[in-house]
Amino acid sequence: MISLEQLSKVYQSKGKTVIGVDDVSLDIKKGEIFGVVGYSGAGKSTLLRCMNILERPTEGKVMVDGIDLMTLNSRDLRKARQSIGMIFQGFHLAMAKTVLENVAFALKASGVNRQERKRRAQELLELVGLSDKADQYPAQLSGGQKQRVSIARALANDPKVLLCDEATSALDPNTTQSILNLLKRINRELGLTIVLITHEMEVVKEICDRCAVMEDGKIVEQGSTYEIFAAPENELTKRFIQTVIDFRIPDKILSERKGTIVHMTFKGDSANESIVSDLLQGYNVRANILHGKIDYIQDQALGTFVMELTGEQKVVHCAIQDLKEKLGEVEVLQDDRSADQSLARAE
Numbered sequence: 434m435i436s437l438e439q440l441s442k443v444y445q446s447k448g449k450t451v452i453g454v455d456d457v458s459l460d461i462k463k464g465e466i467f468g469v470v471g472y473s474g475a476g477k478s479t480l481l482r483c484m485n486i487l488e489r490p491t492e493g494k495v496m497v498d499g500i501d502l503m504t505l506n507s508r509d510l511r512k513a514r515q516s517i518g519m520i521f522q523g524f525h526l527a528m529a530k531t532v533l534e535n536v537a538f539a540l541k542a543s544g545v546n547r548q549e550r551k552r553r554a555q556e557l558l559e560l561v562g563l564s565d566k567a568d569q570y571p572a573q574l575s576g577g578q579k580q581r582v583s584i585a586r587a588l589a590n591d592p593k594v595l596l597c598d599e600a601t602s603a604l605d606p607n608t609t610q611s612i613l614n615l616l617k618r619i620n621r622e623l624g625l626t627i628v629l630i631t632h633e634m635e636v637v638k639e640i641c642d643r644c645a646v647m648e649d650g651k652i653v654e655q656g657s658t659y660e661i662f663a664a665p666e667n668e669l670t671k672r673f674i675q676t677v678i679d680f681r682i683p684d685k686i687l688s689e690r691k692g693t694i695v696h697m698t699f700k701g702d703s704a705n706e707s708i709v710s711d712l713l714q715g716y717n718v719r720a721n722i723l724h725g726k727i728d729y730i731q732d733q734a735l736g737t738f739v740m741e742l743t744g745e746q747k748v749v750h751c752a753i754q755d756l757k758e759k760l761g762e763v764e765v766l767q768d769d770r771s772a773d774q775s776l777a778r779a780e
């Protein structure tokens with residue numbers, strides 16, 4: 434649905450060159466929810482705004498639903514933009530207009546008559562659960578309700594794509610959840626392709642089918658959200674995942690442990706099976722759980738465990754080897770230190 438080819442955006446600011454987006458290529462499929470995550474200044478907003486040419490890329494190609502947006506004149510671009518809705522962190526509502534008028538106004542430019550505009554706006558307010566607020570003004574609404582109005586407005590022209598610029602960043606966790614649920618619902622019910630940018634990995638975990646991680650204008654990793662969580666490769670991606678699944682063990686606890694400390698990730702069904710206990714029993718290795726959690730990402734289980742394994746060192750190594758073959762993701766965080774202890778005693 435959206436295809437970016439070698440996209441770059443360079444700003445000239447006070448005699449300096451600032452790179453906003455640096456050679457990004459990306460394919461976003463029809464009907465998926467795609468997340469772009471990164472720290473402040475990574476280039477997320479610039480990338481998103483290039484997708485509807487609110488920001489004109491310096492180089493590269495932007496294809497949306499088969500149309501090369503960079504080749505359009507301003508009239509055709511305005512028309513093409515009708516199929517690309519957008520919502521913002523700050524809502525951008527007209528404060529002097531009622532909720533209904535805010536939504537109906539979006540239909541004015543497309544030449545819909547007054548009566549039909551009103552009917553459609555009422556229908557959209559129903560979709561976002563705000564029919565009873567039609568005659569109120571934005572100042573009378575909560576942040577979550579304002580974002581619902583802006584979603585209704587963005588949907589007015591039946592877009593194929595919805596771009597969300599930090600849409601939940603100004604909201605509390607409960608309200609964030611309800612807006613994410615609404616986005617998920619309109620994605621499924623209307624078949625809408627959604628691209629969202631965020632600095633919160635939790636948002637990605639919650640609703641994104643696929644995601645990309647951005648740093649210094651570049652995409653450093655991308656893939657299905659489940660695979661990214663299960664086997665992140667880039668250090669930045671790992672840091673983002675740690676904000677959601679934190680398996681770090683305090684240094685003090687680690688220093689007290691003498692066995693081999695391993696971090697294991699269990700994918701899908703294996704998260705529900707007793708592979709580990711069966712295997713460790715077979716090897717006569719004892720396991721002490723230091724951290725354990727099963728998360729559900731895109732309705733698939735993902736288990737994360739940190740364990741201290743003790744037993745004869747050779748046997749522990751064989752058991753780890755076997756676990757790697759069966760589970761794939763096993764990382765040794767700290768080697769066995771019982772030898773250090775006997776060495777210290779000998780000294």
Ligand SMILES: Nc1ncnc2c1ncn2[C@@H]1O[C@H](COP(=O)(O)OP(=O)(O)OP(=O)(O)O)[C@@H](O)[C@H]1O
Nearest residue numbers: 444446451452453472473474475476477478479480
């Ligand atoms: N209009 C502009 N003029 C000059 N530089 C800009 C402009 N817009 C963005 N930049 C620069 O481009 C880079 C990427 O900014 P961008 O806003 O896209 O990042 P971001 O990841 O969305 O961060 P944030 O979440 O803080 O908005 C930054 O270095 C920023 O200073």
